Amino acid sequence: ICGWVDTIDCLAAVKYCVFEKKQYTMAQLIEACKNEWEGFDDMRKAFKNAPKFGNDNDFVDDIMIRATEDVYNVGRHLADVRGKPVFLNSLPVSFMYMYAPMVGALPNGRKRGEALCDGGINPHAEFDKSGPWARLRSAMKIDQTKFKAYIYNQKFDYPSVEGEAGLTKLVDYTWAGLMGGMSQIQYNFLSRDLLREAQREPEKHQMLSVRVSGYSAYFVPLPKFMQEAVIDRVDHEL
Numbered sequence: 001i002c003g004w005v006d007t008i009d010c011l012a013a014v015k016y017c018v019f020e021k022k023q024y025t026m027a028q029l030i031e032a033c034k035n036e037w038e039g040f041d042d043m044r045k046a047f048k049n050a051p052k053f054g055n056d057n058d059f060v061d062d063i064m065i066r067a068t069e070d071v072y073n074v075g076r077h078l079a080d081v082r083g084k085p086v087f088l089n090s091l092p093v094s095f096m097y098m099y100a101p102m103v104g105a106l107p108n109g110r111k112r113g114e115a116l117c118d119g120g121i122n123p124h125a126e127f128d129k130s131g132p133w134a135r136l137r138s139a140m141k142i143d144q145t146k147f148k149a150y151i152y153n154q155k156f157d158y159p160s161v162e163g164e165a166g167l168t169k170l171v172d173y174t175w176a177g178l179m180g181g182m183s184q185i186q187y188n189f190l191s192r193d194l195l196r197e198a199q200r201e202p203e204k205h206q207m208l209s210v211r212v213s214g215y216s217a218y219f220v221p222l223p224k225f226m227q228e229a230v231i232d233r234v235d236h237e238l
Contacts, residue, residue, distance in 0.1 A: 001071075001088055001147075002095040005053055005117035005124055008067060009108040012060035013050040033105040036112055048109030054123020056134035061141050072146035090120025091149035091214045097226055115229045118213045119151040119186075125232045132156070132173065132236040140180035151214050152177075153233065155188040160237040169238045186211045188233070195219065195231045 017023045023046055032040040051060040071088060078086040096116035104112045108124075117124040121139045128135060132154065144150045161170045177185050188211050198205035202220040210219045210230050219227065 001090050001120070002092045002099055003103065003116040004090045004120050005122070006106060006108060006110065008053050008060065008064045009050075009124065009127065010106050011063050011067070012052065013047045013107045013109070015063070016050040016059070017047055029107055033107065036105045037109070044109050047107055048127075050108075052108070052123060052127035052129075054128055054135040054138045055130040056137040061138050064138075064142055068142055068146050087146075087148045089148035091151055092116070092118060092120065093214050094212065094226065096213065097223075097229060100225075115225070118229060118233070119153045120147065121150045122152045122154065125229075125234060128234040132238055136173070136177050136180070136182075139182060140177065142181075144181055144183045149214065150183050151186065152182060152184065153186050153188070153211065153213060155190070155233040155235055157191055157235040157237050158189045161189060166238070173238060186214070188230070192231055192235055195227070199227060 014026075014029065018026055018029060024043055028043065029047075032043055037044040051057045053060050053064055075086040075088050080086055096118050100115050101113050103116065108127075110116075121142060121144070122128075123135050123138070135154075139150075139152055142150075156170070160166060174185060190208075190210060194208075195210075198208050198219055205220055206218070208219045209216050210222075212222075212226065212230065219230070222230075
């Protein structure tokens, strides 16, 4: 499933803005999305500011829990070509970029062409507001045996994890996640400044490797839009 976290954010935004706060109607929302949010700036801001997954907010995390269970219960009654139950995966690989032009405006405030979430259980970069431990707590609330390949991307500013003290903090973070039910954590320890430098002077950074989503790649040969998506991830300090 590509765009799983986006789907959860959309459901939360609709619940919050339309049904609970009653700021807007479904008809208004449909019209705004049909028009790619053009001319609906205030409305778009309201939907973007609605609770988003990955900030340790039960309002939206509970929606993720229920949706995960519902999708799992559908899939387990289906059979693959070998007659085995179907387990959906949340490994977007590069499809969050490839599908971006094909997916129209969404209720979370996204416009056509903007990248979908790069993971299956981490927050969208634009809505990653509450720090590394909050995003980890959100992820640990989800039963990760229900999907395959739950991708969790985490970017740390390198100085915050260097040295013995930094390594100890990183080990504590990783261990807490794994003991809390995480199936894996995929790290980048690169600053935004370094990645920008690699864009300006690619000949000096031919061996610079980054974690994309489920795989690693050399940064310089990546298409510009994929480079920007990696750069846009929040540089957390641990």
